Amino acid sequence: MKVGLYLHIPFCKSRCIYCDFYSTTSHDKREKYVANLCKEIAMKRALIGSEALLSSIYFGGGTPSLLSLPQLEALFGTIRKYYTYFSPEIEITLEANPDDITTTYAKGIHNLGINRVSLGVQSFHDQQLSFLGRRHNAQQVVEAIETLHKVGIDNISIDLIYGLPEAPLTWWETTINKAIALHPSHISAYALTYEVGTKLSRLATKGEILIKNDDEVYEEYNLLIRKLAEAGYVHYEISNFALPHREAIHNSSYWEGTPYLGVGPSAHSYITLCEETILGKECFQSGDKLRFANMAQLTSYEREIERGYIPIDFIEKLGFKERYEETLMLRLRTQKGIDLSLFNKDFGTSCREQLIHRAQPYIDQGLLLYQRDRLAPTERGFFVIDGIISSLFL
Ligand code: SF4
Structure with missing residues (x-):
């Protein structure tokens, strides 16, 4: 049985104005966090069968590229200790901020087995990057991709955001053109959302920025689809485009119903139990399909791990109706x-x-x-x- 493993790394150097994901900017917590993540990998291993074949590992965040090479090595050591079978085509992705990709770091992650990097690019306009609170500039994206290619990592995904306020369509077109020119194997593009509680949403509420209407956002989405199709990218999921045979294995496992285990605060898991199991305070039977999530706050997450418990926030047993709806949704x-x-x-x-x-x-x-x-x-x-x-x- 194939299984994916997701590791959540809830650290960021600074906060972007549109982001409502939980992350902390404290530097001193990383070492202890990695030790707790290793404990959780060990605890959750028993939830899936001993024959499980690891088909993907995904370090998401937050900003996983803030982990040092020894910290990543510790995580890989634990994964190898608890998982015996690795797919020969295993995809191992690290989400990274472009300015974290130095030659030493790129060589180090390549040596650890990371074969795919997902860069949080968002835009190729420095003015927009600075407005969004991103800490890199457009030139650093170009340099990061060159560095990754030089060390042998050629499976590179970039994230873009469309519907950014106060920018003409031509700015979005430039961003798409620059992305295509770098020839990444994969592009993910998301419409900007105004999440309650973010600085961006406060600016919009006060009328300090001019937000785009649905027609303008649709025009940008259409332009993206057309230009990426002309450049040979397959639009294989609503927000995802890939060169032929470069679809993301890990993300596809979410849409195709492949089981996955998530570790770290707020990480989600989806499994079919292979034996009677007590999870949270409930007893579940072999064959039950479960979706469950960890607590989102780092402090409560770490408290539970240190007490020897899986830090469950909620568990949902999927019945007929839930499976039907989920099949449609995914x-x-x-x-x-x-x-x-x-x-x-x-x-x-x-x-x-x-x-x-x-x-x-x-x-x-x-x-x-x-x-x-x-x-x-x-x-x-x-x-x-x-x-x-x-x-x-x-
Ligand atoms: S780097 Fe990513 S996770 Fe961190 S604040 Fe920015 S958007 Fe959010």
């Missing part, structure tokens, strides 16, 4: 969509017929595509997929 975000013959096997003919019946208006409007026994979003459908999915629920 698969309809991807270009492959839902394989209706598999769907039929999981949920029965009547559910399949109901799904096609409810999807028909969207098929007629060109938002969903129904062909070769698959139901999938079209490019236009991707932009409004959340509304479509909720209307297809039982």
Whole structure:
């Protein structure tokens, strides 16, 4: 059975104005945190079968590239101690800020086995980067990619943000052009969101920045899709584009229902139990499909780990309805969509017929595509997929 491992690294050097993820800027907590993460890797190993084949490892954050090479080495040592089987094609990703990528660091992570780096680029305009509170500039992105290539890491993903306020469409076009010119194997692009409690949202509420309307954001999204398609990128998930055969293995495991274990504050896990297990204060049976998450605050997370407990915040046992909704929510975000013959096997003919019946208006409007026994979003459908999915629920 394939399994993915996610390690959450909740440290940032400074806070970006749009971000509401939990992270801390304290430097002195990292050593103790790594030791606790190692303990959690060991504790959670028993939750999946002894034959588990590790197909991906993902260091996400926060800013994982703030971990030193010895700290990363300690984590890899623990992973190797508790996992026997590694897929020959294992994908090991480190999220990084471009200005952390020095030659020494790049060589070090490559030697540890990291074969994919996801760079938080966001924009190629220094003015926008500084407005967002990012600590790198556009030139540092170019240098980071060159450095990674030199040490042999050629699987590079970059994150971009569209819908940024106060910027003409031409600025977004320049960002896309510069991204394409660097030829990363993968690009993720997200619309800017105004999360409550962030400095960005306060600026918007006070009317101090000019936010873009839905039509303007849609125009930027469309431009992105068109230019990346012309450059040979496959739009394989609503926010993700890859050169052929360079789709992210770890992220795809979320959409395809591959089990994964998450460690660190707020990390989520999704598993099918292979034996009766007590988790939190509940007893679950072999075959139960569980989704659960860790506590989000670093202090409560560390307190539980030090007491010898998995720091569970919530556990959800997925029944028929939850599995049905989750299948729609995850698969309809991807270009492959839902394989209706598999769907039929999981949920029965009547559910399949109901799904096609409810999807028909969207098929007629060109938002969903129904062909070769698959139901999938079209490019236009991707932009409004959340509304479509909720209307297809039982
Ligand atoms: S570096 Fe990433 S996680 Fe840290 S504050 Fe900025 S956006 Fe948030």
